[in-house]
Amino acid sequence: MLPPGALIQHTPQGLYCPAADAWIDPWRPVPRALITHAHADHARPGSQVYWAVGSAAGVLRQRLGQGIDLRAVAYGQELRLGDATVSFHSAGHVLGSAQVRISAGGETWLISGDYKRDADPSCVPFEPVAADVLITEATFGLPVYRWRPGQEVAAEIAAWWKQAPERPSLLFCYAFGKAQRLLAELHQLGLNEEVLLHGAVQTLMAPYREQGIAMPPTRPASELPRSEPLAGRLVLAPPSAHRSVWMKRFKAPQTGFVSGWMAVRGARRRRGYERGFVLSDHADWNGLLTTVRQSQARQVYVTHGQGDVLARYLREVEGISAEPLSGGFAAERGMEGEDLDERQKPEGQEAPLEKAGEETPG
Amino acid sequence: MHAFCNLFECLDRSSGTKARVAALAAYFSEAPAADAAWALQLLLGKRRRRLLTGRRLREVCLGAAGLPEWLFDACHAQVGDSAETIALLLPELNLPAQEPLDLPLHQWMAERLPALAALEGEAQAQAVLQIWASLPPPQVFVFNKLLSGGFRVGVSTGLVTRALAVVSELEEAELAHRLMGGFEPSAAAFTALLCPTAGSEAAPISRPYPFFLASPLEPERLQADDPAQWRAEWKWDGIRGQLIRRAGTTFLWSRGEELVNDSFPELVALGDALPDGTVLDGEVIVWPAAAERPLGFAALQRRLGRRSASRALREACPAAFVAYDLLEAGGRDQRLQPLAARLQALGQLSAAVQAGAADTIKGCLRLSAGLPLESWEALEPLRSQARQAGAEGLMLKRLDSPYLAGRKRGHWWKHKLEPMELDAVLLYAQAGSGRRANLFTDYTFGVWATAGLEPAAGSVDPEPAAGDSVRIEPSAAESRPRQLVTFAKAYSGLSDAEITALDRWIRRHTTERFGPVRAVEPLQVFTLGFEGIQRSSRHRSGVAVRFPRILRWRQDKPAAEADTLAAAEALLEDG
Numbered sequence: 037m038l039p040p041g042a043l044i045q046h047t048p049q050g051l052y053c054p055a056a057d058a059w060i061d062p063w064r065p066v067p068r069a070l071i072t073h074a075h076a077d078h079a080r081p082g083s084q085v086y087w088a089v090g091s092a093a094g095v096l097r098q099r100l101g102q103g104i105d106l107r108a109v110a111y112g113q114e115l116r117l118g119d120a121t122v123s124f125h126s127a128g129h130v131l132g133s134a135q136v137r138i139s140a141g142g143e144t145w146l147i148s149g150d151y152k153r154d155a156d157p158s159c160v161p162f163e164p165v166a167a168d169v170l171i172t173e174a175t176f177g178l179p180v181y182r183w184r185p186g187q188e189v190a191a192e193i194a195a196w197w198k199q200a201p202e203r204p205s206l207l208f209c210y211a212f213g214k215a216q217r218l219l220a221e222l223h224q225l226g227l228n229e230e231v232l233l234h235g236a237v238q239t240l241m242a243p244y245r246e247q248g249i250a251m252p253p254t255r256p257a258s259e260l261p262r263s264e265p266l267a268g269r270l271v272l273a274p275p276s277a278h279r280s281v282w283m284k285r286f287k288a289p290q291t292g293f294v295s296g297w298m299a300v301r302g303a304r305r306r307r308g309y310e311r312g313f314v315l316s317d318h319a320d321w322n323g324l325l326t327t328v329r330q331s332q333a334r335q336v337y338v339t340h341g342q343g344d345v346l347a348r349y350l351r352e353v354e355g356i357s358a359e360p361l362s363g364g365f366a367a368e369r370g371m372e373g374e375d376l377d378e379r380q381k382p383e384g385q386e387a388p389l390e391k392a393g394e395e396t397p398g
Numbered sequence: 399m400h401a402f403c404n405l406f407e408c409l410d411r412s413s414g415t416k417a418r419v420a421a422l423a424a425y426f427s428e429a430p431a432a433d434a435a436w437a438l439q440l441l442l443g444k445r446r447r448r449l450l451t452g453r454r455l456r457e458v459c460l461g462a463a464g465l466p467e468w469l470f471d472a473c474h475a476q477v478g479d480s481a482e483t484i485a486l487l488l489p490e491l492n493l494p495a496q497e498p499l500d501l502p503l504h505q506w507m508a509e510r511l512p513a514l515a516a517l518e519g520e521a522q523a524q525a526v527l528q529i530w531a532s533l534p535p536p537q538v539f540v541f542n543k544l545l546s547g548g549f550r551v552g553v554s555t556g557l558v559t560r561a562l563a564v565v566s567e568l569e570e571a572e573l574a575h576r577l578m579g580g581f582e583p584s585a586a587a588f589t590a591l592l593c594p595t596a597g598s599e600a601a602p603i604s605r606p607y608p609f610f611l612a613s614p615l616e617p618e619r620l621q622a623d624d625p626a627q628w629r630a631e632w633k634w635d636g637i638r639g640q641l642i643r644r645a646g647t648t649f650l651w652s653r654g655e656e657l658v659n660d661s662f663p664e665l666v667a668l669g670d671a672l673p674d675g676t677v678l679d680g681e682v683i684v685w686p687a688a689a690e691r692p693l694g695f696a697a698l699q700r701r702l703g704r705r706s707a708s709r710a711l712r713e714a715c716p717a718a719f720v721a722y723d724l725l726e727a728g729g730r731d732q733r734l735q736p737l738a739a740r741l742q743a744l745g746q747l748s749a750a751v752q753a754g755a756a757d758t759i760k761g762c763l764r765l766s767a768g769l770p771l772e773s774w775e776a777l778e779p780l781r782s783q784a785r786q787a788g789a790e791g792l793m794l795k796r797l798d799s800p801y802l803a804g805r806k807r808g809h810w811w812k813h814k815l816e817p818m819e820l821d822a823v824l825l826y827a828q829a830g831s832g833r834r835a836n837l838f839t840d841y842t843f844g845v846w847a848t849a850g851l852e853p854a855a856g857s858v859d860p861e862p863a864a865g866d867s868v869r870i871e872p873s874a875a876e877s878r879p880r881q882l883v884t885f886a887k888a889y890s891g892l893s894d895a896e897i898t899a900l901d902r903w904i905r906r907h908t909t910e911r912f913g914p915v916r917a918v919e920p921l922q923v924f925t926l927g928f929e930g931i932q933r934s935s936r937h938r939s940g941v942a943v944r945f946p947r948i949l950r951w952r953q954d955k956p957a958a959e960a961d962t963l964a965a966a967e968a969l970l971e972d973g
Contacts, residue, residue, distance in 0.1 A: 179465065180473045180486035299486065301410070301539075302478045302835035306894070310411050345472045352466065 038337065038361070043120075043138060043145050044171070046361070051147060051171070055140035056120035058087070060147050070122065072149025073133035074099055075212065087115070089124050091160075092132025094243030095212065111160065127151035128162030129317050130213035131244055137165055146331060148172045150340075152316065153323040154183055157220035158213075158249050162327075170333035171361065172324065176296050177342030179321045183296070189315045190221035196292060196311060201268040204286040208309065209294040211236040211274040213317050216244045218272065218294060219251035232257040232266075234273035234282065257285070278309070296320070328356065337361040401429060402437055402503045403537050409551050418553060422561030432504040435588035439507075439581060440544075441551055441558050448547030449515035450526075452480035455542055458523045459484045462491045475914065478835020481542030485535055496532035507583065511545055556804060566592035571803040574608040576601075579655060603644040606651045607677065607725050607733065608803035612793060612810035619808070620774060620794070629737065629797055630769040630780065632789035633812055634720055635695050635930075636683030637702070641665065641719055643672040644729070652682070660706050662717045668762040671755045675729030676747070678721045679801075680766070685718035687761030691788030692718070695944060696932055721748065722766040722793075725801060733801035740801070741768075777813070784815050790929065791815045817927030818943075818969050820845060820961040821952060823882055824922040827904045828915045830889070838904045838916070839897055840889050841948075843926060844882035845939070847963040882920055883963055885939045886928065891948030900951070923952040923960050931969050941966050 038046045045052045050062040058068040065082030072078050074088075074095040081100045088096055090108035097104060109115060111134065115122045119141070124134035129150045136147045146167035153162045197205045209215050215237045222231070230253045233241070238256045245251070257271055266286055275293065277283060293309040296316025304312035319327060324346060328336055336358035338347045343360030350358035408421040422441070426434050460470055470483070477483045501510065514525055526545075530538055543549040556570075559577065563570045576591055579602065620628075638653040648669030652658050659666050662682065672678070684701065685692040697715045701707060724732055724744040732740050745765065752760050769780060769792075781792045791814035799809035822843035830839035892900065903922065910917040927949040934942035940963075 178473050178476055179469065179490050180477055180483060182486075182489055300477050300835065301482055302831075302833045305410070305833045306837070308894075342472070345469065349466075349469060 043140055043143055043169070044147070053120060053138050053140075053145075056117035056122055056138060058117055058120075058122070059083075060136050061149065068117075070124075070136050071096065072127065072136060072147070073130055075130070075150070078149065087122075087124075089132045089134045091247050092134070094246055095131065095240065098239065098243065111163070125163045125165045126160040128153060128156060128159060131159050131216070131247060131249070133159065135163075135165055137167060143168050145169045145171070146333070148327070150175070150318060151327070152319050153326065154186055156186060156217050156317070157224055158217040158244065158251075164327070164330040166330070166332050168333060169335045169337070170328060170331045171337045171339060172327060172346075173318065173340040174324060174338045174343050174346040175318045175341035176316060176320055177324055177338070177346035181296060181299055181316075181320045182322065183314065183316060183320045186217065186221050186315060187224065189294075189313055190218065190225055193218070193292070193294070193313055194222060194225055194227055196290070196313075197270045200290050204266040204268070204289040205270045206283065206286060206289045206291045207270060207272050207294060208275045208278050208291065209272060210317075212240045214294055214315070215272045215274075216240065216249060216251065217317065218315075219254065220249055223250050223252050228252045229270075230255055232260060232269055232271040234271070234277050236274045236277070237272050275307075278307075325354070328354070328358075399503050399506055399537060399540075400500050401425065402433065403540050405437070406540055406551060407536060409553055415557065418557060419561045419564065422553070422558060423564040426561060426565045430502065430504075431585035431588045433502050435581075435583040435585055436503050436507045438558065438562075438588065438591075439583040440549055441553055442555055442577070442581065443550060444581065449511050450522075450545050452546045452548070455484055455526070455546055456480055458526050459487060459491070461523060462493070462527055463487060465490060475829065476836050478829070478831040478833075479548075481546055481548065482539050484530075484542055485539040488530060488535065488538060491527070491530070493527060493531035496528060498534070499529065499532040504583075504585075506541075506544065514545065562592065566594070568592065568594065571608065574803045575605075578608055579605040579651065603647060604642065604649045604657075606640045606642060606649070606655070607679075607731075607801075609638060609640070609653055609679070610723075610801045610803065610810065611805040612795075612812040613805055613807045615794065615811040615813040616807075617774075617777075620811075623796075625771050625773055625776075627797055628771065629741070629795045630771040630777075631722060631766045631793045631795070632769070632784060632787050633791040633793045633814060634681040634683055634692065634766065635788070635790040636681040636692070636698055636720070639665075639680060639682040639719065640725070641669050641672070641676075641678040641680065641721075642726075643669050643674060643676045646674065648672075650682070658682070658702075661701055661704060663707060664712060664758070664762050665717055665719050668719060668751075668755075668759050671751055671759050673728075673747075673750075675726060677724070677726035678719065678744070679723035679725055680719050680721035683718055683720055684715045685720070685764065686716050687718075691786075692720075694788075694930065694932065716761070718762050718764050720764045720766050723801060736798040736800070737795055738797040781813055781815065817929060817949070818931060819925055819927050819949060820885075820966055820969075821923050821955060821959070822885055822926050823920045823957045823960045824918060824924060825882060825884055825920055826915050826917055834897075837897060838901045839892075840887065841924075842884050842887050843924060844920070845885045845961050845963050845966055846880045847883040847939070848880055880962075882957075883939045885937075885941070885963070885966065886926055886943050886946040888924075888926055888946045888948050891927075892951065896951055921957050923955040923957055924948050925950040925952055931966060933970060939963060939966070941970065 038044060043053060043055060045054060049059050049064045049066050051060040058070050059066040060070045061072055061078040062069050062083060063080060067084045069083040069086050071086055071088040071092065074092050076099065079096055079100060084105060086096065086104055086106045087109060088106065089111060093106055093108050096106060109124055111124055111126050113123060121139045123137045125137060127133040127135045127149050129152055133149060135149055135151060138145050144167045146165050148171060150173050151162055155161065193207065209218060219231060233254050233256050235256060235258065241254060271286065291309045292311035292313055293307060294313045294315050296314060296318060297303045298312030299314045328350060334357060336350055336356055338358060339361045347358040347360045350356040405421060405425045409418055412418055425437065429437060456470060460467060473487060474480060474483045477486065514522065517525055529541065533541055559570050559573050562573050581587060640651045642649040648666045649657060650659050650662055650665050650669065665682065683692045684697040693715065700711065700715050701717060721744060724740045724747065726732055727743055748763060748765050751763055771777065771780060784791050791812060794811040794813065796809050802809065822845050824841055825844045826842035827838040828840040829836050904916060904918050907919040908916045909919055926946050928943035928946040930944040931941055933940060
């Protein structure tokens with residue numbers, strides 16, 4: 037648990053900074069919310085004022101409503117909130133994702149949000165930030181998780197797509213973040229054929245295009261004339277569309293799933309995709325360790341996923357004071373990665389064609 | 399090894415039968431016979447021998463990795479497989495790069511792996527590390543699997559046989575027969591297997607016929623038929639067996655193609671009394687000579703578990719062979735004869751044996767009697783008597799049916815009794831392994847027992863795997879408090895969607911953790927089905943059920959309305 041009187045407090049609404057009178061990624065409506073990124077388990081509706089990085093605004097408004105009171109800030113820009121200095125630093129997770137740095141009373145805390153350290157052409161690279169106390173995620177906090185560069189995985193995906201010209205290639209991935217990263221990676225490989233999209237992915241394209249992310253041309257699969265052959269086409273869809281009615285249109289497709297969870301054979305086989313591609317928007321084991329070391333934090337708290345394991349490793353092997361922070365942080369992410377409890381999803385929230393499961397960064 | 403690993407990956411990925419058969423056929427037609435022979439052996443799942451334990455591999459990995467043991471274990475819990483965990487952790491070992499190694503599969507299987515197993519201590523560790531460093535990651539996984547004896551590919555024998563039929567242009571049934579009784583992984587054996595003219599004179603005398611299997615009854619397919627064309631028999635609750643007498647030697651095979659001569663000496667004696675060139679198909683079961691009905695499966699289990707049977711055990715649980723088919727007579731294959739003719743010959747054979755044999759042997763041979771069945775309306779009333787007869791249901795066989803290989807629908811049907819059912823409360827969950835790694839899929843269930851009748855809660859064993867425990871219901875409405883007593887474990891029966899939903903529920907409603915086991919709030923009710931129930935002093939509930947599985951998730955039912963131990967006891971077979 038966070039010590040009483042610390043700069044950041046654990047409240048029923050989520051992490052709270054009394055000095056700034058602000059909550060970070062609150063679970064319930066609050067007067068002032070600092071948002072690390074627009075995934076649904078971090079950005080929830082109902083708060084009075086939202087602070088977030090400018091490039092996150094498009095998706096945030098789409099998800100939380102156009103009318104929200106959103107104060108956009110630039111990466112690195114220092115804000116004075118109450119007695120605290122607050123700044124947002126790139127987390128490299130998805131478009132507009134940030135780590136939140138808060139200083140007050142001579143002490144600096146860093147709340148990492150979700151982050152990754154690997155190159156990603158669809159968002160600003162991760163920025164190492166020093167702090168006295170670090171709150172880090174640990175979704176993939178086990179040494180079995182070790183990522184290869186995105187370009188290599190994208191090349192593997194391209195080869196998979198190209199060796200099946202007689203079948204449609206359905207590639208399942210999280211609609212926000214992963215899909216656009218894949219498109220940007222394919223663009224970098226020089227592939228600029230039109231890619232077809234499920235409606236849930238289509239919704240997220242505009243904010244990325246507005247930020248000038250280079251991606252191949254895309255079109256919603258639903259807009260394709262029925263007469264047009266689908267063989268040899270690449271289609272991106274969220275995992276919730278797997279084995280759904282939507283899939284019926286594609287005859288004898290080959291299917292693949294892109295997620296960090298695909299590193300493990302059991303998870304791959306359980307989900308019933310023909311191919312698993314290991315690509316994640318979270319830090320792998322080494323990425324987590326590097327981040328902790330670079331932060332030079334004297335105290336580390338670990339949320340999400342393998343909190344117990346990473347904290348123990350930091351204590352016993354790295355000699356860093358660390359402990360897991362439990363409660364509220366999407367409870368425990370199961371292997372399926374469904375960290376959002378559907379029952380807790382606020383009613384009336386617009387979630388076009390999406391189920392909570394897709395939100396899960398993987 | 400490279401080609402074999404590619405085949406493995408291909409089979410691991412594709413779910414379609416066509417694609418898998420094609421991949422198998424391509425491999426078998428291209429691979430050198432010596433490699434193909436080993437691949438076949440592995441695909442048939444016949445190689446169970448463990449050269450090194452998973453624990454030893456873990457030790458070698460930990461020795462080189464400098465990772466704490468608990469971290470390895472946390473990884474293993476996530477991955478669900480030692481061989482794969484090590485393959486994934488390999489980069490942590492920072493092994494010096496080695497020349498890539500690509501040896502043929504047969505060389506690995508016949509030479510390298512046994513040689514590794516023969517090494518000891520540090521020399522063995524160094525040799526394993528050197529191989530790890532010289533293989534690409536997917537091959538490390540397969541190598542570890544081959545070494546630790548846990549190699550399993552999700553293909554059925556039928557699928558492998560089909561692929562071999564494609565390659566050899568032989569009938570599947572012929573190949574299935576040639577594969578019976580064990581396959582020696584040598585180039586010569588593989589070539590002989592696919593040889594278009596391999597005659598029966600080449601076959602070993604021990605070779606059994608492929609078993610003909612019945613399918614679950616589809617009643618609508620019977621209506622057009624005259625019941626007189628069908629033979630009804632009890633479906634016996636033992637194990638399927640084939641008793642072979644050839645060239646003065648007796649072989650008793652189980653359906654799993656194990657030779658079980660040593661476990662059932664009295665049946666071997668029976669075989670010795672059969673004329674040469676005889677093969678019987680039937681049920682191995684425990685049935686005292688004077689008894690009207692056989693003993694339950696538990697009695698047979700006592701015989702199955704051991705290499706040899708002591709005199710005392712043989713007397714307590716005497717085995718019998720209930721013959722229901724004659725596959726070979728006078729050294730000739732009878733399988734294409736109609737069932738009626740085979741049964742007639744079986745009857746004559748049995749009469750001859752009974753006339754000539756010693757008393758001790760007579761009781762070991764029984765014929766599975768035909769049951770009267772005048773109309774299809776009589777089928778269900780007949781089936782309902784199965785339990786009294788000591789059977790688990792009915793068999794229906796067309797009197798003109800040949801004896802085919804494997805499961806071919808239409809000729810033979812099985813019509814088992816409905817399982818017994820009880821509604822029980824989920825108490826504990828444990829993660830599965832492999833495909834179910836890190837997913838709570840192994841469940842322990844409890845039923846209500848009146849407090850005081852069962853051992854006190856003070857003696858709760860925190861490890862439910864070791865036995866059973868007791869939980870007090872917090873808000874018992876009745877005057878006497880009730881407890882939930884663990885009663886059965888079950889692993890199967892839920893859909894993938896239900897498993898996922900239940901996994902999430904378990905994570906949110908965990909009350910305590912005991913190592914890998916979690917206690918959950920006693921709220922979820924499931925209908926469990928099982929084949930039988932017996933008293934057991936080893937289980938704290940006092941009863942043991944056979945083949946328990948989940949039939950339904952009763953989300954409509956509150957835990958307080960789950961069944962009681964008294965209801966379970968009312969189902970007891972011993973009355």
